[in-house]
Amino acid sequence: MHDHHQEEHLGSSEFITDIVIGMSDGLTVPFALAAGLSGAVSTNDIVVTAGIAEIVAGSIAMGLGGYLAGRTEIEHYDSELKREYDEVERVPEREKQEVKEVFAEYGLSPHLQDEIAEELSKNKEKWVNFMMKFELGLEKPDPNRATKSAITIGVAYIIGGLIPLSPYFFTSNPISGLQYSCIATLVCLFVFGYFKSKVTGQPPVFGAFKVTAIGAVAAAAAFFVAKLLE
Amino acid sequence: MHDHHQEEHLGSSEFITDIVIGMSDGLTVPFALAAGLSGAVSTNDIVVTAGIAEIVAGSIAMGLGGYLAGRTEIEHYDSELKREYDEVERVPEREKQEVKEVFAEYGLSPHLQDEIAEELSKNKEKWVNFMMKFELGLEKPDPNRATKSAITIGVAYIIGGLIPLSPYFFTSNPISGLQYSCIATLVCLFVFGYFKSKVTGQPPVFGAFKVTAIGAVAAAAAFFVAKLLE
Numbered sequence: 001m002h003d004h005h006q007e008e009h010l011g012s013s014e015f016i017t018d019i020v021i022g023m024s025d026g027l028t029v030p031f032a033l034a035a036g037l038s039g040a041v042s043t044n045d046i047v048v049t050a051g052i053a054e055i056v057a058g059s060i061a062m063g064l065g066g067y068l069a070g071r072t073e074i075e076h077y078d079s080e081l082k083r084e085y086d087e088v089e090r091v092p093e094r095e096k097q098e099v100k101e102v103f104a105e106y107g108l109s110p111h112l113q114d115e116i117a118e119e120l121s122k123n124k125e126k127w128v129n130f131m132m133k134f135e136l137g138l139e140k141p142d143p144n145r146a147t148k149s150a151i152t153i154g155v156a157y158i159i160g161g162l163i164p165l166s167p168y169f170f171t172s173n174p175i176s177g178l179q180y181s182c183i184a185t186l187v188c189l190f191v192f193g194y195f196k197s198k199v200t201g202q203p204p205v206f207g208a209f210k211v212t213a214i215g216a217v218a219a220a221a222a223f224f225v226a227k228l229l230e
Numbered sequence: 231m232h233d234h235h236q237e238e239h240l241g242s243s244e245f246i247t248d249i250v251i252g253m254s255d256g257l258t259v260p261f262a263l264a265a266g267l268s269g270a271v272s273t274n275d276i277v278v279t280a281g282i283a284e285i286v287a288g289s290i291a292m293g294l295g296g297y298l299a300g301r302t303e304i305e306h307y308d309s310e311l312k313r314e315y316d317e318v319e320r321v322p323e324r325e326k327q328e329v330k331e332v333f334a335e336y337g338l339s340p341h342l343q344d345e346i347a348e349e350l351s352k353n354k355e356k357w358v359n360f361m362m363k364f365e366l367g368l369e370k371p372d373p374n375r376a377t378k379s380a381i382t383i384g385v386a387y388i389i390g391g392l393i394p395l396s397p398y399f400f401t402s403n404p405i406s407g408l409q410y411s412c413i414a415t416l417v418c419l420f421v422f423g424y425f426k427s428k429v430t431g432q433p434p435v436f437g438a439f440k441v442t443a444i445g446a447v448a449a450a451a452a453f454f455v456a457k458l459l460e
Binding site for chain 1: 255258259261262263265266267270271276278279280282283284286287288290291294295298302305306309336337338339342345346349350352353356357359360364367369430431432437440444445447448449451452453455456459460
């Protein structure tokens with residue numbers, strides 16, 4: 001019951017975490033890129049073109065990268081699962097020994113270690129699941145999660161990236177665009193940092209400042225480095 | 231012994247994983263950004279400025295972001311650890327019940343569940359460590375890892391990003407720069423994809439193609455979207 005509740009909670013917050021990850025990265029990198037270019041070029045259209053190219057590149061790299069990472073996790077789990085089933089079949093005594101070692105580490109008596117290993121070995125499926133989680137530390141990944149996660153992160157990155165970029169559509173020069181971009185982006189970074197910290201159970205205001213600071217440092221560094229190159 | 235060996239193995243591959251993460255992202259996003267701009271601007275210096283600004287922004291966002299994520303993980307672990315110590319002190323019976331529930335899930339008999347809970351509760355430190363790992367699924371994070379990881383990923387991103395960008399230093403126009411950039415970057419993505427897959431235990435050649443494909447798709451998409459904006 002307790003476990004089930006916790007998993008549900010994690011499930012819904014994973015979706016929110018994906019949004020926040022995509023959006024705060026989408027806010028940070030295009031913001032810093034646009035800021036960097038604003039110090040080095042004289043027209044808004046270069047900033048806009050570079051910004052859009054970055055958003056396309058970043059959302060594909062993060063989304064597709066996240067998708068493939070998720071697929072890899074599933075394949076890794078499945079191949080380890082197959083190996084464990086194979087091992088409890090072929091070398092049951094060695095696998096029992098591994099169960100005992102898990103509990104020896106927590107100071108349980110040898111007598112109790114034996115009993116646990118014996119009882120576990122009566123049900124192969126549960127035995128294998130036990131080994132997956134307690135020996136290898138692997139949780140069964142949700143097979144739909146990779147796709148959902150990729151789409152969520154990619155779309156959030158695009159939306160996040162359009163926030164720092166949009167002022168350049170409406171202003172007449174990059175420095176004026178940069179001013180509005182700073183205001184809009186830093187406010188959004190603060191809000192997303194707040195929610196990100198809430199979701200991960202951290203002090204939200206402190207977390208909001210951290211996320212905002214990363215964006216501000218990245219943008220300032222990009223601005224000054226690009227200025228040096230002029 | 232077995233466990234110890236596994237942890238050592240993970241430790242060294244985490245460093246390599248950080249290099250590969252930073253470098254393959256550093257290769258992908260600046261490559262795609264430069265490709266996008268190559269289709270839209272007529273001089274190399276804009277591509278170079280935007281590329282450098284992106285590398286600065288991306289390395290700070292990834293490095294600092296990774297550092298803060300690592301710190302958050304440590305703080306989260308420490309606060310949960312404190313809570314578990316508090317709970318075994320205040321409500322030991324409820325905590326014993328939670329131990330039993332962990333084993334009920336794997337089909338162990340109630341009699342054995344009781345015995346495990348009793349023995350575990352004799353040593354508070356081991357009991358708490360057990361709860362951290364098996365109830366909450368939390369592993370003790372390495373306190374130095376956050377800093378090391380941040381520096382490794384950030385530096386690898388910079389080195390990775392300079393590979394797609396360097397052809398634009400030596401060529402006379404963006405399209406010619408793009409041609410050399412494609413060759414250099416796709417070869418490097420393939421090599422890093424190969425090692426990335428080796429490290430994560432996946433089929434290396436297939437993995438190499440996947441990583442290369444993400445880079446190629448991101449670059450092609452950025453190129454065509456930027457062309458549309460012209």
